[in-house]
Amino acid sequence: MCACARAATVKHMIEALGVPHTEVELILVNGESCGFERTLRDGDRVSVYPQFEAFDITPLLRVRAEPLRATRxxxxxxxxxxxxxxxxxxxxxxxxxxxxxxxxxxxxxxxxxxxxxxxxxxxxxxxxxxxxxxxxxxxxxxxxxxxxxxxxxxxARPFSLCLDCNVPLRAIDKTEVDGRVPPGVLARQERFVTCGCCQRVFWEGSHWRHMRDLVDELVPAGRCL
The missing domain is CATH 3.40.50 (Rossmann fold)
Incomplete structure (x- = not known):
């Protein structure tokens, strides 16, 4: 049981209980799906659900016009x-x-x-x-x-963005990095990428291998660029 103010909306009730509305993907009032703007009446039964990953709820109304699937x-x-x-x-x-x-x-x-x-x-x-x-x-x-x-x-598209600048990396020919990387790296490595913003050059060194361990844990094989 939860008391709420007269003419309170579902959104007001949820956030009064300490739950941000962004944590919610589905609301049922008296068994029917509704949006945040629904005004509550005395005796209403409200069920609030977080976002779903494994269940198909497309026949029901989600609380937003767009699903929580944007990846920016x-x-x-x-x-x-x-x-x-x-x-x-x-x-x-x-x-x-x-x-x-x-x-x-x-x-x-x-x-x-x-x-x-x-x-x-x-x-x-x-x-x-x-x-x-x-x-x-x-x-x-x-x-x-x-x-x-x-x-x-x-x-996921691992190793496709500059970690500092948040812009796409692009492949660069080995001949273009002479003088921009240590001589030993130039001799050992064949593949290089660069950031068009900060102009740094990157290659698959020991630091890359450490990061790759984390990526392999999270991302299916074959997804790395």
Missing amino acids: FVADAHLGGLAHLLRLTGFDTLYDNHYADSEIEAIAMREGRIVLTRDRELLKRRGVTHGCYVRAIKATPQLREIFARLDLARS
């Missing part, structure tokens, strides 16, 4: 490590540790991005329609959490 993100100031790991796996992720909550909300609205945060109040903002409250504390467990929750493995 904006991360809050506490999730810099997660932002870099999402870029590692090929997901466009904006991050700046100076972003204010209002900026994150505006970016999410303007660009249709999923908000990633450890701040439930940010997810309650009206303009944030798609978001995830990240429960894990450290970056690698956070990445595993987001991959599992949003079923990201099938759309």
Whole structure:
């Protein structure tokens, strides 16, 4: 049983209980699916469900016009490590540790991005329609959490983005990196990529192999570029 104000909507009731509306994908009132704007009446029975991964609920009305399947993100100031790991796996992720909550909300609205945060109040903002409250504390467990929750493995494109600039990497001929990488690297390596923004050159060295171990854990074989 939950008491709520006169003319309260489902959204108001859910968030009054501490659950951000972005954590919800399906609402049933008296057994019928509805949206956030539904006004509650005394005696209504409300069932609230998180997003579904393994069940087909297409005959039911989800609470948003668009499903939680967009794979572009904006991360809050506490999730810099997660932002870099999402870029590692090929997901466009904006991050700046100076972003204010209002900026994150505006970016999410303007660009249709999923908000990633450890701040439930940010997810309650009206303009944030798609978001995830990240429960894990450290970056690698956070990445595993987001991959599992949003079923990201099938759309991952590992090693396709610059971890610092969040822009696509492009292949570059070995002849073009002479003088830009150590001589030993030039002698041993055949494949190079570069970022058109920062102009850095990357190759499959020991650091790459360490990152590949994490990628192989999360992404099906054959998905790496």
